[in-house]
Structures are given as structure tokens and as C-alpha cells.
Amino acid sequence: MINSKYKNNLNLIFDKLLKTYSYQGWWPFIDYDGVNPTKTGAISGYHPKDYDFPKNSNQKFEVIIGSILTQNTTWPSVEQALNNLNKLVDFDPLSILEFANNNEEPFKNAIRCVGFVNQKTEYLKNISNFYIDLKEDLDKEDEIPSRKDLLAVKGIGNETADSILLFAHKQKEFKVDSYTKRIFTYLGYIKENDSYMSIKNFFETNFSGDVNMFQEYHALIVEHAKRYYSKKPYGVNDKILNEFKI
Missing domain, CATH: 1.10.1670 (Endonuclease Iii, domain 2)
Known part of the structure; x- marks a missing residue:
């Protein structure tokens, strides 16, 4: 070192x-009109110098979903998948879990652009269950999970855990x-x-x-x-x- x-x-x-x-x-958030300052890759959803994001629970879970979808792919593909999902379901753990369980093929088709569709579908179900349980256990929607607990969720490795904690929960x-x-x-x-x-x-x-x-x-x-x-x-x-x- x-x-x-x-x-x-x-x-x-x-x-x-x-x-x-x-x-x-x-x-970057799909429901925000901000522009990427460098105009490379995806160009919408950015918010330079505004660190209040995510501003609600749906945006927070959008980051969590996106952190999983972005594994082994590029951001424009993730943005497309998020836009596809947004037409079908709300970005909250219960909605994602219920839709994925009850409408498996439409769910998989929505995220097919990011690759590893079966694997990522399972991972999104896992993280949804995790946050549902976290809220029920603590009775606090804004409670921040530990890094150790996130890593115990199948599909969440070091990079994904840090992405979730840094960008969804504003942890250092x-x-x-x-x-x-x-x-x-x-x-x-x-x-x-x-x-x-x-x-x-x-x-x-x-x-x-x-x-x-x-x-x-x-x-x-x-x-x-x-x-x-x-x-x-x-x-x-x-x-x-x-x-x-x-």
C-alpha cells in the first residue's frame, strides 16, 4: 500500500x-430534470451541489435498486431499466417484492437490458425483503442498516453495500x-x-x-x-x- x-x-x-x-x-434520479454537467453517458437526473438527495423514501430505494442493477453493466442500461420499472411499480420494497413475485416475466423483461436478469431479479427480491424486515423490526423507515447486515444479504458485496450506504443513506x-x-x-x-x-x-x-x-x-x-x-x-x-x- x-x-x-x-x-x-x-x-x-x-x-x-x-x-x-x-x-x-x-x-442521478430518473424523476429529476437535472443535467449531467459533463454531458457524458446518461445526461439526466443529476443535481450538482444539491446534497439533499435522496429527498424521499422512493428516491432512496431507487438508489438501492440501482446499486444492484449496475453490477457488471453501464449506467445508461441501468437508467433504462429504472425507467422501465417505474412504469410498472412504485420504488418501495413491498411494491418491488410483490410485483417481482406475481409478475415475474414483466419484471424480468423490464430489467433485461442490464443483463444477468435471473440473478438480479433474485437480488432485488432479497434486498426488498431485507428492507421490509428492517422497517418492521425497528419501526423506523429512515433507519440506517449496518454494513455487516447489508453484506449478509445475498447479492450484496462490498461495492454494492458501500454504494447503498454512501448514496442512499449518506454514510461516509x-x-x-x-x-x-x-x-x-x-x-x-x-x-x-x-x-x-x-x-x-x-x-x-x-x-x-x-x-x-x-x-x-x-x-x-x-x-x-x-x-x-x-x-x-x-x-x-x-x-x-x-x-x-x-
Whole structure:
């Protein structure tokens, strides 16, 4: 893992990315008219500098659903699946569970664009059951689940759990994805075989931002990586962050 001599570079890299791409306004919502500031990928639903989202329980569960649907696919496909589902069912755990159980083929057809349709249908049922039980056990709609409990749900791994906690529940959890690994491996801060938790802990220990900036950092990493780390050899044209390579 990184030499502590360079740990402040995480903050400097964030500053450079923010200066380059500005505020991203993640998580995008299908019922919001905001525009993606960088005009790449999906272009609607973004809310730069407005950190009040999600603003209601349906938007919160939209993030939770989206965090599962986005596994092994791209955001435009997820956006399409969410729009398809939104025409059929409300975004709340009970509605999703009942519709998936009673209308299996229409449900699967709605999310077919994201791939792994049988698997993701099961995962969406699992997470719906989890939040139904959580609300019943605690009698609190806004109660925040523990990371440990989320990870116990079949279909929820480290990245999905952190996505749910960071963007749905506004918890200071750093989400590590393949883009994070590509960028920071190229720059020399981590090794390709470093574990998810070691990378997560490194960022959470050394990046000084609040939860809003944790959200921005992930979004900025994605935006930057789409431009310079989508194809091998990763990062060779990355002049923006080249000064931070060690």
C-alpha cells in the first residue's frame, strides 16, 4: 500500500479532478430534470451541489435498486431499466417484492437490458425483503442498516453495500470500483492485487472530505476514468493526473 509520504496526494488528486470536471451531482434520479454537467453517458437526473438527495423514501430505494442493477453493466442500461420499472411499480420494497413475485416475466423483461436478469431479479427480491424486515423490526423507515447486515444479504458485496450506504443513506463509506483500482494502480498508490477493504480503508483514512465529498470523489473518478482508463493500456494519456504519479 501507499507510502505515508504521499497520502495527502489523495486530497490533491480530488482537488485536481474537481477543478477539471466540477461538481457531478451524483446519484442521478430518473424523476429529476437535472443535467449531467459533463454531458457524458446518461445526461439526466443529476443535481450538482444539491446534497439533499435522496429527498424521499422512493428516491432512496431507487438508489438501492440501482446499486444492484449496475453490477457488471453501464449506467445508461441501468437508467433504462429504472425507467422501465417505474412504469410498472412504485420504488418501495413491498411494491418491488410483490410485483417481482406475481409478475415475474414483466419484471424480468423490464430489467433485461442490464443483463444477468435471473440473478438480479433474485437480488432485488432479497434486498426488498431485507428492507421490509428492517422497517418492521425497528419501526423506523429512515433507519440506517449496518454494513455487516447489508453484506449478509445475498447479492450484496462490498461495492454494492458501500454504494447503498454512501448514496442512499449518506454514510461516509468510500466506494471502490474497477475505475478506482485502474487509476490508482497506474499512479502507483495501490497494487493491482490489493484487497477491496485495504483500498477502502486507505481512502477513508487519508482523504479528508466529508460525506458529500466522498460522493463527489467517486463520481469524479468515474468521469475521469471514462476518458483515460476505459481501454488498455490504462492511463497512458492521462496528463491531468500525471503529476501525481509515484
